Amino acid sequence: MAKEILSGNEAIARGAYEAGIAFASAYPGTPSTEILENISRYKEIYSEWSPNEKVAYEVAFGASLAGGRALAAMKHVGVNVAADPLMTSVYTGINAGMVLISADDPGMHSSQNEQDNRRFAYFAKMPCIEPSDSQEAKDFLKLAFEISEQFDTPVMLRVTTRVCHSKSVVELGERRESAYREYKKDFVKYCMLPSSARVRRVELEKRLSKLREYSNKSPLNRIELSNTEIGIITSGISYQHSKEAFPDASILKIGMSNPLPDELIREFAKKVKKLYVVEELEPYMEEQIRMMGIEVTGKEVIPGIGELTPDIVRNAILGKKVTYEIPKIPMRPPILCPGCPHRGFFTITSKLGLTVLGDIGCYTLGAYEPLSAIETCLCMGASVSQAVGFAKAYKGSKKNRIVAAIGDSTFIHSGITPLIDAVYNKANVVVCILDNETTAMTGHQEHPGTGRTLMGEDAPKLDLEALCKAIGVPHVRVANPNNLKETEKVLKEELAFDGPSVIIFRSPCVVRDRSVWKKPLIVINEKCAACGACFRIGCPAITKDKSGKAVVDPILCIGCGVCIQVCKSSGADKCKNVSIGYCSDICSQICRASALVEKEDL
């Protein structure tokens, strides 16, 4: 068969194809996003972006009941959102195979926490499968569907950033269409009224003990016996790090981490002199192994915070302390792109000294200097609900200075319900929907407000204004965030209004929609008074020359013009002339030629 280099996410998509699945759903979230993006390329599979992870899990579960193999993919914190249906779906079991893909993010590369979702699988009493590279990601997913059908349970395939986003060589297979399993009405199995839930509760425990037997015999768990001085029990990407750090050690590779293979662990423990558990994040396996009465070394040496690497594993086990000296250099945190429409909004909220309760998306980057505009970030939708609580309890000096900032996709995900709360309970809040007409942070996925589906079809476009009005919001306004005067005026008016209002700041994401690009700007050096006003909007296209004057990088600048507006306003009292203007035609042609721009590069 053909070999290809695939990322873990691409391999999962391939595995879904080969497993003959019928249905796939997700809400985008790093590091899981590319799973559905790649599945959508297979026309044999129905795939959708759902409004949030709870819906994604439920629609997939519905598809499984109806008889088609289904999966739902999400990032680790997405599983929190889907927890409600998940915790009871293990009671009912499935019809056709059902797999939940949980993509965890140790090290929090792109997340607000680093929860270990193996705990979720344990909590829910569902099988947990952990691949350690792309080949396994594909093969284990296929096996997960078989386990799901054999044991009548949803299965968790738990991956981490380094599995999702690492690429390795994968041998491809053919698609085998899964058999359609006819749905049969079964009240006790599918309708979780207390009377039937009590019956299924017992089934759940029976199933778990059968799964443990399976885990002991499954090829997912295997002993690689070598030098027996050191034995390492490990799973997922930690297996690869352990092999690299200790190529001669004996290893028990765990591919099925719930339920753990107790007999296999005992057998392995007897064979080696010193036993270690190498796992990222929680002492998940370690605690269970200790409960079996087996002496083991784990989190007392292996870090429980952040990602592991081969050198961290080696140094931890050998008890070496190694430090690396790097010269002190400026940090380079992620920032709002040049021309990002959020920049105009934050420039004004900073100017007005507003307390901005933030949410999850690109705009959270408005928290960084020099804008320092966003003050909170908790979870999807929390900006709106927190603002309601804030408005009710706040007695400080910034009263009537509190706004919620939430993106369009996040608003649809989890912002609508708290907005209903704001109206219902008469909260004096200004909810700013920063509508850039896409799910930007994760790489521009469609959502109900874009009018397009994952499979590339047209769809009814969710009308945010009509939605907010239908909820009963008395003031619903639309403004252009790139127009600073307008932004300031609308914000001031709505802050003065007593009652909930929504301002939709609408301007497309400039990375996705190049039609809004204008010619790059240029600073007229002689005119620049080096007042620093344009630096404070935090645009990466503007830097400082040796004399402290502004310089615009014509390759980065897309001519949004926010800097011209702050230059003008500072000009009133500092410099007499506006010093920023548009670059010439010729240079913009060079700047815009593109040969190798791919989405992955963004």
Added chain:
Amino acid sequence: MSHKNMSVVFTGVGGQGVILASDLLSEVALIHGVDVKKAEVHGMAQRGGSVISYVKFGEKVYSPIVEKKSADILCSFEPLEAIRYIDFLKEDGYAITNTVRNFPLTSIFGKIPYPENPYEILSKFTSKVYEIDALKIALELKVPNVVNVVLLGAISKLLPFKDEEWIQAIQKKVKAKFVDINKEAFRRGKEAIVF
């Protein structure tokens, strides 16, 4: 090639084409017939932030992560990012950096300025520091986005792959209409550096 694995660390700023460069190198390794793994992170970390991508190849690769003090080559699209990740380079490994500077906002507002002489700092870690003005070459070709392939051309002289294998990889990863310009960029990168 020897049985020992080789590793290359690419660094730069989000949007510079770092990931496509490491994708191309991985593809070449596959075409050459060795095991290969690469790793990077997507999502938030990429919005104009610091980017690092690892590529490892050889007879059998386990972890996709390159260990500190073990990379054979550090190839940076930006001098500050070369310094940031210099501890990945093994003793006397090759540090190749694009010379065009990209000033992070923190260097304008923060307490730590952009270093005056990145070359000098890098030279404290290895004697093999090489600078290349890849943007100048790319602009001569009238396509600034081929900086990544210019840099690949430069480091190709330190790697065990044949030109035909590189061209095959470019053909596979790059859109048809840009293949020629990328082949040219590769050639120019190769010419631009003498190790």
